Amino acid sequence: MKIVVTGALGHIGSRLIRELPVAFPGCEIVMVDDLSTQRYTSLFRLPDAARYRFLQEDIQSFDLAPVLEGANGLVHLAAITDAASSFDKAEQVEQVNFEGTLRVARQCAVAGVPFLFLSTTSVYGTQSEVVDEECAESELQPQSPYATSKLHAERALEELGRSENLRFITCRFGTIFGVSPGMRFHTAVNKFIWQACQGLPITVWRSALDQRRPYLDLEDAVRAIAFIIERDLFDNRVYNVLTLNATVREIVDAIRAHVSGLDVQLVDARIMNQLSYTVSADRFAAAGFTARGDLRRGVRDTVEWLKNVASRDVRVGI
Ligand SMILES: NC(=O)c1ccc[n+]([C@@H]2O[C@H](COP(=O)([O-])OP(=O)(O)OC[C@H]3O[C@@H](n4cnc5c(N)ncnc54)[C@H](O)[C@@H]3O)[C@@H](O)[C@H]2O)c1
Incomplete structure (x- = not known):
């Protein structure tokens, strides 16, 4: 191969x-x-x-x-x-x-x-x-x-x-979301975990907190x-x-389970829209693929990787 x-x-x-x-x-x-x-x-x-x-x-x-x-x-x-x-x-x-x-x-x-x-x-x-x-x-x-x-x-x-x-x-x-040797922190979940571990407020686009996304x-x-x-x-x-559709609020809750004292700050951004939608992965499932991933586990793994540079209290053994 x-x-x-x-x-x-x-x-x-x-x-x-x-x-x-x-x-x-x-x-x-x-x-x-x-x-x-x-x-x-x-x-x-x-x-x-x-x-x-x-x-x-x-x-x-x-x-x-x-x-x-x-x-x-x-x-x-x-x-x-x-x-x-x-x-x-x-x-x-x-x-x-x-x-x-x-x-x-x-x-x-x-x-x-x-x-x-x-x-x-x-x-x-x-x-x-x-x-x-x-x-x-x-x-x-x-x-x-x-x-x-x-x-x-x-x-x-x-x-x-x-x-x-x-x-x-x-x-x-x-x-x-999830860890890799070449991971980056531009996208929603990873960026929030980085901010949380650094003791910074999590910056969420004002329109996005309850929007559902894949x-x-x-x-x-x-x-x-x-x-x-x-x-x-x-x-x-x-x-x-995809593994799941989730709101930013659900992601923040998953981070909160590992990082104490989180602040959430709502900010304006250029890519803001009022859209909330669930994406269906039925076609890929029908081809035989079963997603096994887990948001909470992915968050925990990322916090674990950052634990020794975290300026807030983190708990990774949950
Ligand atoms: N990460 C996500 O959340 C996500 C979601 C949906 C789709 N994707 C897609 O998956 C692919 C990989 O994403 P990722 O998160 O690993 O991105 P990444 O930015 O971490 O990696 C992209 C890699 O491409 C290399 N690269 C950029 N321009 C190049 C060029 N001209 N020639 C050769 N190499 C070049 C970069 O050096 C980098 O190593 C991308 O096409 C992205 O659009 C990513």
């Missing part, structure tokens, strides 16, 4: 490259990352159970043809990912997340290698209570340049599937990717992938 992973050093990739050899013992993993986010630590102490190769390359210019030879799949994680700051660099985000994705996908089409694309549930902007992959176009309303670039890439992949016989799958991942345990995320490769589930469809 040979798997190519772009953006392999990031939050998801750094855990994925350690778990793939559990699912596929002895596999060859080619890691492509331009180190733009400086996650050298993701490469430290990789397990012996796989054959690893790291290539410091930019997906916007790298010729993937030689590494795609004999590959069973390419997992495309490389992207500019911080949605909040994407407003200030919308053009660059579109360039990497849309044009870059197409470039990689086209090379996969030529090489006949299946392409696993990571999109996001933030492409939804629905007024419905529950939304799924079959929703009306009007319910796809990305709220940031980051999410817009992902939706553009989704659409272009559909076209490549038709015109260039690309075999692909699009996974709309919920917001990740989240994905990193454990489920990497299991989902292995599941897709193992089942060869490259059926050119879109799948929502």
